[in-house]
Amino acid sequence: RVNISLDTLRPERFRALTRVGDLQNTLNGIEAALNAGFERIKLNAVILKNRNHDEVIDLVDFAISHGIDISFIEEMPLGVIHDHDRAEVFYSSDDIFSDLNQRYKLIPTTESTGGPSRYYRLIGHSTRIGFISPHSHNFCEQCNRVRLTAEGRLLLCLGQENSIDLRRSVRANPLDDAPLRKAILDSMHHKPRGHDFDLNEQPVIFRHMNTTGG
Ligand code: SF4
The missing domain is CATH 3.20.20.70 (Aldolase class I)
Incomplete structure (x- = not known):
């Protein structure tokens, strides 16, 4: 796809x-x-x-x-x-x-x-x-999406800054993917409930879409 x-x-x-x-x-x-x-x-x-x-x-x-x-x-x-x-x-x-x-x-x-x-x-x-x-x-309320940036940062919401650094986990454990799996699963506890977009206010997210990736 x-x-x-x-x-x-x-x-x-x-x-x-x-x-x-x-x-x-x-x-x-x-x-x-x-x-x-x-x-x-x-x-x-x-x-x-x-x-x-x-x-x-x-x-x-x-x-x-x-x-x-x-x-x-x-x-x-x-x-x-x-x-x-x-x-x-x-x-x-x-x-x-x-x-x-x-x-x-x-x-x-x-x-x-x-x-x-x-x-x-x-x-x-x-x-x-x-x-x-x-x-x-x-x-x-239906969102199940997270996004992985090219630098290995797992963004937990497009509309919030919550993220975890998966690159560090991969580099610290190059031959063992269990810590990586655990980091991903643990991160789900920090996934925000949603965005706070307001078209009439200045954006609170300074990250442009092209730095996030599609
Ligand atoms: S703003 Fe965040 S919670 Fe809402 S759909 Fe997008 S990624 Fe999911």
């Missing part, structure tokens, strides 16, 4: 939203993932009002034409940014749902990937459409 960020299908927007990106590289990557035979490929699209909200149907059309899934995500206030006001550009999952309903009939499912997406199906297509709605439909 592989998740790929794709917020727009327009090259100039892609560069503006990612600051450095080249849309064609991402499209090539999607083709490469399809050719490599991944069973479930999912696009993740963060939708912002007046930035890319007019592309939600185009993005679903793209997902359908490639036989892959797509999740729409409400922007999370991670890290300090200066190029937009997060409250002003907020575009809720309900807004997206209503836009998509003009073209498609979305059928709710009970499917889950163990993550926070609420999934819908489309008649006659294999594509699933997910909604990740940290602001409008808080999902923290």
Whole structure:
């Protein structure tokens, strides 16, 4: 399974939203993932009002034409940014749902990937459409996710700083993974109940998503 960020299908927007990106590289990557035979490929699209909200149907059309899934995500206030006001550009999952309903009939499912997406199906297509709605439909009570950074830090919540250093455990016990297992299990006692995101306040998490990893 592989998740790929794709917020727009327009090259100039892609560069503006990612600051450095080249849309064609991402499209090539999607083709490469399809050719490599991944069973479930999912696009993740963060939708912002007046930035890319007019592309939600185009993005679903793209997902359908490639036989892959797509999740729409409400922007999370991670890290300090200066190029937009997060409250002003907020575009809720309900807004997206209503836009998509003009073209498609979305059928709710009970499917889950163990993550926070609420999934819908489309008649006659294999594509699933997910909604990740940290602001409008808080999902923290169902969360079973932790994330491992490239430096070996296990982050216990995207919206809090709680973490443990697994690299130290691995380096101290290179031939024995029992301490690592214990560290992971013990860390679950420190997993926060949820985030404290508030779009009208300055972010309390200074870690940008790209330092966390997908
Ligand atoms: S508990 Fe943390 S990681 Fe889980 S869904 Fe909420 S904010 Fe995200």
